[in-house]
Amino acid sequence: MKSAYLYVRVSTDEQKRKGYSLPEQEDRLLKYCKYYDIEVKGIYREDFSAKNFNRPEWNRLFSEIKKKSSGEDKNILFIKWDRFSRNIEYAYEMIGKLRKYKTTAKAIDQPIDFSVPESTVMLAVYLAVPEAENARRAQNTSNGIRRAKLMGRYPSKAPLGFINLTLLDGKKGIVLKEPEAGIIKWAFYQVAKNNHKISQIMKIANDKGLLCSKSHFFRILHNPVYSGLIPVKLDSGEEQLVKGLHEPLISEALFNQVQSVINTKRKTTSKNYDLQSMFFLKEFIICPVCDRKLLGSFSKGRLKKYPYYHCRDGCRTRIACCIS
Template sequence: MKAKTAIIYTRVSSDEQAREGYSLQYQEEQLRKYCTHRDITIIAHYKEDYSAKTFDRPEFNKLLSFCKKNQSEVDYLLFVNWSRFGRNAGDSYSIIKQLGKLDIEPQAIEQPLDLKVPENKMMLAFYLATPEVENDRRSLNVRSGLYRARKEGRWTTHAPVGYRNIRTEDGRAMIIPSDQAELVREAFREYATGTYGINELCKKLVAKGLKSGRSSFNELIRNKTYIGLVYVPAYKDELAYYTKGIHEPLISEKLFYQVQDLLEGRSPNRPTKNTGKEELPLRGFLECRQCGKNISGSASRGNGGRYFYYHCTCGCNERFKAHEANKMFLELLQSITPNPAVLEMNYEILMDEFTSKFKSAKQQTIKLDEDIKKNNQRIQNAQHLMLDAELSAKDYKEIKVKLEAENDLLLRRKSEVGNGEEDFKEYLRSGATILRDLDARYQNASLKYKQLIIGSVFPEKLIFEKNGFRTNRVNEAVQLICMNNSQLDQKKSGRAKNFLATSAQVEVR
């Protein structure tokens, strides 16, 4: 009589192994003992570390392929119990049929069934349904637990870049800043300057060690987790919303929303592409005088060296030497000479104005905090009314969603009001010093700060012409501070000229 043959199949997923003790080694030992005692020859062993929610598993697919190629050589497919075989009843029946067509009998050694006996199919249905019911119940419990945790402000999944997962003393999930935190802060600070584009800043920070790709970086600088909020997804009848997290914020709300404004296009003049080259600081701030498109810049080789030029991106003939343009721009900055009396008067006016505003800001912050607290109390009151059956669940839900949306707006307004009083005097004095020697500051600055100066003084693109620079708008505060007394009088009568009128010329080639 021909000896029977079998394929043995062992499967475990990490959570099952910890929970049920079905290690791959244990399963293999039991199956080999079973085959030894019954004189069954093992012709193949497939072991898998994969979920049994579906049969789309790498090793099981190889097993099926082997069975189809060697169907006359295989009598049994053996596994420890039916939960090792599958956890989806419908899919399991389908695979059993496929194996039956190949004359291969699937069998669980701890739950043996003679499938030729009709009554045993009832037990098979029970064995197959039990793991699926366990999966569904476990999934429901996990979802419910995760939802409760999120409502409590706890981060329950893999920590975002800049944080790492830990467990508190009572075993609860939490995130704390990681060694990537400072790079995340730098991402927000640098983007807020308006100097970098998304891809360029991502590339720069990845080179420094930030663990992020382009698409995930886009999500990173839009992620409210970094201001201490946790996203609570929609669940049953509850709508999605944000709640205050128990983790430490990495950045201020003010900085976060400043970045969001830039992302949404509410930004001052800044280069469309940062050059990364000291020889081309004006690239991205220039507009073609012929076609109105952006002026770019690049290097050309010739006469044994590299020479930089600014040129139109649209293919017209606008082209001029970068070093000459840069020199003339520096001369333009040298022509920006603040009127000391106007500068001092401006300083005093701003100090008076902002001192008053800071007092008002404190009052506004107190009022916003009171409004947020009041809305939270209203939500709690509505919840009590619902629990006492004096308010329907639908009405409670509408009230809750409305008040939480109001709180989100109030928090944003609070971040915009800010305080900043401590630093303002220093910023104001520093600004006055920069204006007094703007050309020297520009000349000694890094590329990033050169571009910040350009964008601050000239909110719109600069155009080079044979008779000098032209732009649609100059920062009006700078222009006023640079006027002498006679020009101030002319300003009142509408006859003043700005400092661009006497700027240097650039040779156009």
């Protein structure tokens, strides 16, 4: 090996748990290269998860490898195989891509001699262990969150209208946050009245200062956390509602009333109600030109909307509606 690119990687989570650091890895690799008289072609420092290869510095390194796809063999050095990848499927795929450009990935603490067929067994072990660690850690985290929820605590990211806090006992929870909490409470009451379209209520809520998208607004209306209940997914796949320790924004009765409104087909909308109340003669007035019944609608003017009775299908008959 005459030259090599150095790749050092750490995730923020690993820095907290294991004390990994980029300078420490880099120093060890540089000493290795000095001892074996290896020319360092470049150093790529990554602060990113290794669940896949969609990483900024790795992409930059891979682009450099492809750019210099000459007859010369190339090498990439790192400390251990978990610095390279924590997903065995993606790891093998990337090793194949590197081989296409005459490039070999090597871990100085876990050396593999690719010329020996049996060495692929050790490579499989080196690549599988980090993936198993990730899976176990994710499962432990998921179980911890579930246990907390079953106890009535909400350890996840607080929904809009709440904020995450560490309570006096050192455990995490959520508390109401204004002005968002007040606006969301108002929105629940408006939806429960069933007098206006939900999109209109959302627009007014946005004007009041609630910054969220349409899909986010509907998720808020469906979220039982606002009524003091925490949904917990069990091993069986079923969902259980647990009484939360946090202060509810609305009552359970109001939440259930809102679910009834948004989960059933609405018989009327405010727009239809306005049209019916304004154009109550539309079934009785006959067009003087074509003898058909006139329709009613609003025409947008420069300052406001104006009501008219009008005909259809090319007939230009239009009669202004008097407003008392």
